[in-house]
Amino acid sequence: MMIDANKAAHRAAMSRALPPDLFPGMMAISAEAVIAVDDEQRIIFFNQGAERIFGYEAAELDGQYLEVLLPARYAASHRGHVHGFGAAHGQPRLMGERQEISGRRKNGEEFAAEASIVRLQVEGHEVYTAVLRDISARVRAEERLRDAVQARSDMLGIVSHDLRNPANAVKMLARSIMEGEEGDTLSPHVRERIQVIQQAAEQMDALIEDLLDVTRIDTGRLLVSTRPTDGHLLVVRCTESLRVLAEDAGVELRSEVPDRMPMLLVDADRTMQLFSNTIGNAIKFTPRGGCITVKAVTMDTHVEVCVTDTGPGIAAEQLPRIFDRFYQGSIQSRLGSRHGAGLGLPISKGIAEAQGGAITIESVEGTGTTVRFTLCLAPPR
Numbered sequence: 001m002m003i004d005a006n007k008a009a010h011r012a013a014m015s016r017a018l019p020p021d022l023f024p025g026m027m028a029i030s031a032e033a034v035i036a037v038d039d040e041q042r043i044i045f046f047n048q049g050a051e052r053i054f055g056y057e058a059a060e061l062d063g064q065y066l067e068v069l070l071p072a073r074y075a076a077s078h079r080g081h082v083h084g085f086g087a088a089h090g091q092p093r094l095m096g097e098r099q100e101i102s103g104r105r106k107n108g109e110e111f112a113a114e115a116s117i118v119r120l121q122v123e124g125h126e127v128y129t130a131v132l133r134d135i136s137a138r139v140r141a142e143e144r145l146r147d148a149v150q151a152r153s154d155m156l157g158i159v160s161h162d163l164r165n166p167a168n169a170v171k172m173l174a175r176s177i178m179e180g181e182e183g184d185t186l187s188p189h190v191r192e193r194i195q196v197i198q199q200a201a202e203q204m205d206a207l208i209e210d211l212l213d214v215t216r217i218d219t220g221r222l223l224v225s226t227r228p229t230d231g232h233l234l235v236v237r238c239t240e241s242l243r244v245l246a247e248d249a250g251v252e253l254r255s256e257v258p259d260r261m262p263m264l265l266v267d268a269d270r271t272m273q274l275f276s277n278t279i280g281n282a283i284k285f286t287p288r289g290g291c292i293t294v295k296a297v298t299m300d301t302h303v304e305v306c307v308t309d310t311g312p313g314i315a316a317e318q319l320p321r322i323f324d325r326f327y328q329g330s331i332q333s334r335l336g337s338r339h340g341a342g343l344g345l346p347i348s349k350g351i352a353e354a355q356g357g358a359i360t361i362e363s364v365e366g367t368g369t370t371v372r373f374t375l376c377l378a379p380p381r
């Protein structure tokens, strides 16, 4: 207690003894511009930070109007703004917490800045002090990032759109050979090869659709047309459509869906995509002999669907990125029969959210994974 009291007294004494040139010294080293003007808005203080940012020397601006530091088109409105602030009575206060403004350097270049201004009374006179930070580098970086995201979306859109026609041509021709007159004359070996061509074209088609969906999500153009839909029928139909795939993979597919379920407000095709992406992942990653359980539980405002598998799970450090576009946790995910593009989960997230729901994933490495997504209940008639 005694020690604390001593420390407080010592601090008070120190602060009384601060040399008068301490504050100018602190102002000088500040990376931010500190500019003070009198009540006529003539510059009376311009620190080194301001010299660096604006390119003027303090002596050049002594007594000049503040407007010299602003783009011409803002100067008039700025004057009114500061006057309005000056006319307000009361304690010194911040004029807007860190507002974004534009400044003008000596060479005429405009730049983005963040500024706050405070009004103080100094020996009976009003002094306005502005503290300003040059944020032009940050703004430029943000613009570059926005442009890059837009360019990537444009590129994805164009590439996937233009790949559609050739992929469709391959599919149609392969089908016409298999189902046409000459189909019967083909040797089993050739038929097998054409089937491989068909499968490859289907995969290409699915990938193009996924790329188009990602671009739609990116640009906010993923449209869902939700309709009141029988919950039980939908969940059963979506789950059953994946049974053959699970059987082929030697994985058991259990369904725990109550007989009575409420009506849902969903886009049936998009919801099918949610099921096929999440159950499809479970089938793809769970080794033979494993088990997948699809459970639907009715809550107050939605139905929660859980897809749980006994697969290898996902490492904890990969989970935060698992909904990122093109993210595939492990190298195995990109190889062999497990190939994919890392688009299923981000698209599922886009669909779940576009329908007013959500999707989450939990996983324990070596134990398995559970994906939960919600489907909204239809309002009562």
Ligand SMILES: Nc1ncnc2c1ncn2[C@@H]1O[C@H](COP(=O)(O)OP(=O)(O)OP(=O)(O)O)[C@@H](O)[C@H]1O
Pocket (backbone or CB within 6 Å): 210, 277, 281, 282, 285, 286, 309, 311, 312, 313, 314, 322, 327, 328, 329, 330, 333, 334, 339, 340, 341, 342, 343, 344, 345, 346, 369
């Ligand atoms: N049930 C799961 N068990 C283990 N890992 C999973 C499971 N679901 C997803 N993952 C991991 O998350 C990654 C991303 O999944 P996502 O569905 O987005 O992409 P993908 O399945 O690799 O490719 P695509 O879905 O485009 O065919 C996968 O590559 C995999 O590493």
Ligand SMILES: [Mg+2]
Pocket (backbone or CB within 6 Å): 277, 280, 281, 340, 343, 344, 345
């Ligand atoms: Mg997937």
